[in-house]
Amino acid sequence: MSDSVATLRHQIGSATDLQAVVRTMRALAASSIxxxxxxxLALADYRRAVSLGLWACLRTLAPASLTPEQSKPASAGAVGAIVFGSDQGLVGQFNEVIVDHALKTLLAMPAKREVWAVGERxxxxxxxAGVSVAGTYAVPASVEAIAPxxxxxxxxxxTHPSQAAQPRIYVFYNQPRPGALFQPVEQRLLPLDAQWLAGLLAQRWPTPNPPEVIGGGTxxxxxxxxxxxxISLFSACAESLASENASRLAAMERADKNIDELLASLRGRFHSERQSAIDEELFDVMAGYEALSEDDIG
Structure with missing residues (x-):
């Protein structure tokens, strides 16, 4: 058997092993998503309970007190931002997309910026890009690590000095999207959005008797x-991790398809080379037989 046939056999074995790894990683990514x-989804009931509690506290306040963001100009104080990224490979442009989106939004704000980064990359x-990073945190590797x-x-x-007077916090993360893997989004955490507050107060208490908050409610x-x-930060982190694994899943699916095409090509070449080697051996046998026959006749 020729050296090329042995080489092709080795390449097929290596590609098959690599495909097994890729398919394992694909299954892990799908499970993580x-x-x-x-x-x-598990936070839905807790989110509703918190919203109802806030409704009970806020329904007695004057409308003017529900828009604290209007009490000072937009440039007052510092803008804080939390940016969720990834520290693992095989995620494509995951980090680039969210950082570009965060920079585009933050650099348009005429205020000092303090950023907390989730992920070293x-x-x-x-x-x-010249943005001050107040803190860096490891990306959670499981659901259990999100809450801490x-x-x-x-x-x-x-407790950061820039957020002591009037907190202004934004969160930036990649959110899963059907067919598009993910897209970068931002959410203002503080001050509470007036539109969100209006929607909160527009809901109704689930029973005929609304509650009273003991002790003034502050x-x-x-x-x-x-x-x-x-809840907002937990959801942002979980959605960022789901987007990261969706990106990795797509990368593994592309790799699996490419390996399938490579294996088909290698196997075709292997069978061709192997058939050529067999034909050569048969021709040698036939040539040897004919030579012996001529000697016998002579």
Missing amino acids: SQYEQSV VRARLAS LVDRLQLDTE ATMRALIREHLF
């Missing part, structure tokens, strides 16, 4: 707002 999406890109990260983000942003409202922010 489902877990992160389910974690967001995001931090590096923000720093290279969100707790740290809330604590660090709340402490309760602050606690509920903090829970609302926790």
Whole structure:
């Protein structure tokens, strides 16, 4: 058997092993997407409970007190931003897309910017663009790791000097989209959006007897707002991770298709080379037989 046939056989074996790895990674990515999406859905009931609690606290306030963002000019204070990225490979332009979107939005604001980056690669890109990075955090590797990260983000942003007077916090992340894998989005966490507040107050209490908040409701409202922010950050992180795995899943599907095409080509060449080697051996046998026959006749 020729060296080319042995080489092709080795290449086919290597490509087959690589395809097994790719298909395993594809299955893991698909499973991870489902877990992160389910974690967001699991927050639905808790989100509704927090919203109803905020409704009970806010329904007695004057309308003017529900738009704190109008009390100071837009340029007052510093703008804080939390940017969720990825520190793993095989995600295409995941980090580039979200950083470009965050920079486009933040650089248009006439205010000092403080950014908290989730992911070292995001931090590096923000720093290279001249944006001050107040903190960097590891990207969660599981659903269980999201809540501790969100707790740290809330604590660090709340205690940062730039956010002491009038907190202004935005969050940037990639959100899953059918057919498009993901798209970058932003959400203003603080001050609370007036349109969101109007929608909150427009809902109705599920029973005929609306509740009364004990003790004036200030402490309760602050606690509920903090829970609302926790839910928003948790959802942003989970959706970012789902988008990351969706990007990786698409990359693995493309790789699997490419390997299939490569294997088809290699196997075709292998069968052709192998048939040529067999034909050559048969011709040698026939030539040897004919030579022996001529000797016998002679």
